[in-house]
Amino acid sequence: MKQNISRYDIWKRGTMANLSLRFTSKGKMILYFLLSIVYAFGNVVIAYITKIMLNMAQYRQGSVKQLITVAASGALAIILIMFFNFAYRYLKFDIxxxxxxxxxxxxxxxxxxxxxxxxxxxxxxxxxxxxxxxxxxxxxxxxxxxxxxxxxxxxxxxxxxxxxxxxxxxxxxxxxxxxxxxxxxxxxxxxxxxxxxxxxxxxxxxxxxxxxxxxxxxxxxxxxxxxxxxxxxxxxxxxxxxxxxxxxxxxxxxxxxxxxxxxxxxxxxxxxxxxxxxxxxxxxxxxxxxxxxxxxxxxxxxxxxxxxxxxxxxxxxxxxxxFDEAKPVSVNNTKFTGLDVDNLTYKLKDKTLFSDLGLSVHPNEKVLLMAPSGWGKTTLLRLILGKLKPNDGKIYIDKMDVTGDWQKAHDSFSYVNQKPFIFDDTLKFNISLGRKVTDSEMEEVVEKSGLFSLVGEKGWDYQVGENGANLSGGQIQRIEIARALLSKRPILLADEATSALDPELSLAIHNTILKNPQIAVIEVAHKISEQEKSMFDRIIQFE
Structure with a gap:
């Protein structure tokens, strides 16, 4: 059935869509209308009382006592309206x-x-x-x-x-x-x-x-x-x-x-x-x-x-x-069977960063991708995450096509950056990122990520400062690892995760992430020690 929409309906819808007041409850708005009516009577009471008193004086009606009674009644009405106006003001600021x-x-x-x-x-x-x-x-x-x-x-x-x-x-x-x-x-x-x-x-x-x-x-x-x-x-x-x-x-x-x-x-x-x-x-x-x-x-x-x-x-x-907020994607409880990158090609303007690239990663496998600076390693990780779409080729997770699809792809990955972002908040918030997790889960990831002594010394409510000013570089990196482990996702992507750390700390970080038997790791790097290389199952060198 054809629906007839009048110009008034169109105007009404457009007007309502532009009103900010639609974002409060109807009950509060109804109460605000009623209190606005009471508020409006303030000046009316004064005007009406003025009229009665002037007419009584002009036409010599009643007595002085009656004039005083009229004035007192007006004053009481104004006081009563004043109390209603307290509620009006409070409701206005509450809205x-x-x-x-x-x-x-x-x-x-x-x-x-x-x-x-x-x-x-x-x-x-x-x-x-x-x-x-x-x-x-x-x-x-x-x-x-x-x-x-x-x-x-x-x-x-x-x-x-x-x-x-x-x-x-x-x-x-x-x-x-x-x-x-x-x-x-x-x-x-x-x-x-x-x-x-x-x-x-x-x-x-x-x-x-x-x-x-x-x-x-x-x-x-x-x-x-x-x-x-x-x-x-x-x-x-x-x-x-x-x-x-x-x-x-x-x-x-x-x-x-x-x-x-x-x-x-x-x-x-x-x-x-x-x-x-x-x-x-x-x-x-x-x-x-x-x-x-x-x-x-x-x-x-x-x-x-x-x-x-x-x-x-x-x-x-x-x-x-x-804007429709992306609904939180539930963690995929299906057992991870593998990641496959098939004939991937990506061009940046007129430059081809890589072409026909193939890669397979098995469950719990630790893979190191090495390439010189500027090759496009971070771009490759963004393609795998679904943040970018390739010019050609496909990416599969558990044999499901997730090419260029962030919503489908990212739930399988955690990510360790070279420079993790730290919130100016507590140690606990920076690890949990506000998610609801049990104490046992927090204690487990803290121990696995090497933060046990920091939490024991400073406590969960320790304020880490802006950009992690109250933490060392190694502690910041371990917080990023704790976040990754807490997410319980099957693949950890590490983007030059330890390139800014000293060799001893870099080795300690790799010990943490590479000896975890429950996750696969894909790390991209252009410089890494021989001892750390030996911890990986496979090393792929890109020219």
Whole structure:
């Protein structure tokens, strides 16, 4: 059956898709709507109490005691609303927290999964961009709801008291909306320029901090700092231009609103009062309520402008929100029967790194692949892992074709890098990487990887420092081996794993990984001792 979709449906879906508020619970949003209505009654109570007291005074109705009673009732109502507003404020920031956590979790998962974004873009997205989305989009979307409720409540009360003046105020509040449209594209353009300048500045700061030792060595602190300052100037100039454009738009909208939405309606009200159609209390009440006719509309237009300024940043976050995270692949419990590389050819641009390459690795076999520097050893490992796709040839694991398929291939491999990445966290986290493992499993891999004495001396909660600053090179390499052993994958790939270590430590590391009877090892290296070579079952020399 053909489904008819109206323009309204398309608009509604598009609008909802762009709202950040969809990432909090419906229950919280319903409660926020209700508390926004209570919040809107704050100004209405003051206006209504003012009307009653002025009319009582103008027409000499009641007594002074009754006037005091009316004022006291108004004060109690305001205090009651104040307590509701405590809940309103708390809920507002709780919703912001929920959305922020969701956006950061999805964005970080996207960046880790893709591994394509530069550090500059990733850092800027996770810090500056997400913060701008919080202050200029999430908070403004929530505030628009409150402003709209203030407008609806005030208009309802106004219509009940003087429909002529209220309708006049409502009609004139539309005019600022036409002014706002002229600034939308310009604000978006300024925002894009600021976002680019901000990303560049973030990278300059990162480079400056990471390159501090190099700057100190060559006495180039001044130009390095100058590079950061230049980036800061470009970023601040772009931000100044964006803020000024938004401010100018706000001033023009405010001036138009004050003329058409206040002065003219107030003139009509004064004429009606002069002719005896309304009392002073009603006029003052409508004028006071007009702040909630005019200001919410002005604020909503300004908030829309602010939300529009986040479009370049939100577009990047939406990539992460639409991205399907790779589901964790369960460990293949099928017994490993072998790896086969069949007639593999790989070209990098116009250069053929290798062609018709064949390789077979049996369970628990230890294979050393030797080749000169620049041959493409790391590229071969990336092909085996499924990170790259060959120009020709196939790769099989357990006779299953996994050529160029990371999701299928990588679950069979652990990997030992020449320079392992160490998290600025505890020793336990760096080994387990946050996975849930038993104490006995941790103790087993610690013993097999040669970390038993370190754990015994420092403890599991020992902070290893940024980039493993509190560890030796050998300890860092053993942490990488412990990670590999903990994964219980049948093949360990070692990429120049010990080339940066001294001969004695290199031999100790090889003793650890090559004498483990439960894993196959494929190591690539261009330099290794004869004693270490003797530990391998096969050595393949590539020219």
């Amino acid at each position: 912001v927290k929920d959305i922020n956590v969701h956006l950061k979790a999805k964005t970080m998962a996207y960046l880790i999964e893709q591994q394509d974004d530069s550090q500059k873009d990733g850092l800027s997205l996770m810090t500056n961009d997400v913060k701008q989305i919080e202050t200029l989009k999430i908070l403004n979307e929530l505030t628009i709801i409150t402003e709209f409720m203030s407008f609806v409540v005030s208009v309802t009360v106004g219509l009940l008291n003087s429909w002529i003046l209220t309708l006049l105020f409502i009609v004139t509040t539309v005019i600022p909306g036409f002014v706002q449209k002229f600034f939308t594209k310009k604000i978006q353009s300024k925002s894009e320029a600021w976002e680019k300048a901000n990303a560049s500045y973030t990278q300059n700061v990162s480079d400056g901090l990471n390159g501090a030792a190099t700057a100190d060595l060559y006495d180039v602190q001044i130009p390095i700092v100058g590079r950061v300052v230049d980036g800061a100037k470009r970023m601040e100039n772009a931000l100044k231009s964006l803020n000024y454009t938004q401010a100018v738009a706000g001033e023009i909208i405010m001036a138009v609103a004050e003329i058409f939405s206040f002065i003219i309606p107030f003139l009509v009200g004064a004429i009606l009062m002069f002719q005896g159609h309304i009392g002073a209390g009603t006029l003052v009440m409508i004028v006071q309520l007009s702040n909630d006719f005019v200001n919410p509309v002005i604020n909503i237009f300004q908030q829309i402008n602010s939300i529009q300024s986040t479009k370049p940043m939100w577009d990047k976050v939406e990539k992460a929100l639409k």
